Amino acid sequence: MRRLDGKVALITGASGGQGEAEARLFVAEGAAVVIADVLVAPGEALAAELVAAGHRAVFVEIDVTDPAAWATVVARVEAELGRLDVLVNNAGVSDRRGVAEQPQDAFDRVVDVNLWGPVAGMQACAPLMARGGGGSIVNVSSIAGLTGYDAAGYTSSKWGLRGVTKTAALELAPFGIRVNSVHPGVILTPMLANVSREVVDRFARVAADPRAAAPEEVAHTVVHLSIEELSSFTTGAEIAIDGGFVAAGAHRAQALRVAQLMEESDA
Ligand SMILES: NC(=O)c1ccc[n+]([C@@H]2O[C@H](COP(=O)([O-])OP(=O)(O)OC[C@H]3O[C@@H](n4cnc5c(N)ncnc54)[C@H](O)[C@@H]3O)[C@@H](O)[C@H]2O)c1
Numbered sequence: 001m002r003r004l005d006g007k008v009a010l011i012t013g014a015s016g017g018q019g020e021a022e023a024r025l026f027v028a029e030g031a032a033v034v035i036a037d038v039l040v041a042p043g044e045a046l047a048a049e050l051v052a053a054g055h056r057a058v059f060v061e062i063d064v065t066d067p068a069a070w071a072t073v074v075a076r077v078e079a080e081l082g083r084l085d086v087l088v089n090n091a092g093v094s095d096r097r098g099v100a101e102q103p104q105d106a107f108d109r110v111v112d113v114n115l116w117g118p119v120a121g122m123q124a125c126a127p128l129m130a131r132g133g134g135g136s137i138v139n140v141s142s143i144a145g146l147t148g149y150d151a152a153g154y155t156s157s158k159w160g161l162r163g164v165t166k167t168a169a170l171e172l173a174p175f176g177i178r179v180n181s182v183h184p185g186v187i188l189t190p191m192l193a194n195v196s197r198e199v200v201d202r203f204a205r206v207a208a209d210p211r212a213a214a215p216e217e218v219a220h221t222v223v224h225l226s227i228e229e230l231s232s233f234t235t236g237a238e239i240a241i242d243g244g245f246v247a248a249g250a251h252r253a254q255a256l257r258v259a260q261l262m263e264e265s266d267a
Contacts, residue, residue, distance in 0.1 A: 007086060085132060134176020
């Protein structure tokens with residue numbers, strides 16, 4: 001028996017990147033998956049591929065900022081799949097502008113998708129999860145939710161998501177729902193498509209494990225947090241999946257810089 005047999009998991013932003021990797025791991029553990037995204041064609045293709053391989057998967061089009069769309073999706077999940085055990089609030093957008101350059105409309109948009117989207121998702125999904133006896137919610141924040149980070153709106157959204165995860169953990173515990181946040185470091189997904197590989201690798205260099213990671217390396221932790229026997233006492237927690245990027249802190253960047261300067265002065 002697989003560890004999520006009979007369970008239903010809804011993953012937002014699952015048409016590609018980390019969400020897609022999560023959908024693949026959830027079905028491998030026996031869960032039915034709801035692939036929820038604004039991007040229709042790749043999401044439908046993924047659902048069709050998983051169904052053809054013998055899994056249970058459906059695609060639903062949703063903009064996570066829209067509560068009416070959430071209500072429609074949850075009604076459909078209940079009608080077609082009968083229950084909901086796991087919600088992964090993974091959908092997100094990036095904006096790399098700092099405080100000085102951040103326009104208000106772009107700030108509002110990134111906070112809307114990355115912070116309000118998960119809140120709207122929890123609001124819509126928690127009652128159905130509670131009716132089935134509870135479950136697990138995983139909110140995908142970022143290392144930008146653990147440290148200062150050079151992006152004003154994005155950082156605000158990810159710190160906010162880290163905080164509201166703890167609020168939800170307190171509020172939903174009486175219904176048997178655990179709520180945790182994960183904080184990926186540098187992950188190779190379409191979100192980094194417009195950043196050169198050299199810049200990505202340089203950015204990752206300060207981590208204890210100095211590399212960009214594959215989306216599956218995040219997905220395994222998300223699945224772990226969704227399997228009751230592996231994480232039954234874990235709620236309100238924040239888990240960095242960053243190769244020690246945050247652990248390294250400013251010290252590591254400075255140590256590398258000093259070592260380089262000493263090498264140059266020896267040469
Ligand atoms: N890639 C990284 O290095 C990295 C690092 C830390 C955190 N994250 C976070 O991980 C999560 C997944 O990102 P990814 O790296 O897989 O990027 P990605 O761009 O590949 O995936 C994001 C997905 O979210 C969907 N999406 C965007 N806006 C949406 C909306 N309003 N409604 C529904 N779906 C929407 C997109 O269509 C896309 O499929 C995001 O929350 C991101 O902020 C990424």
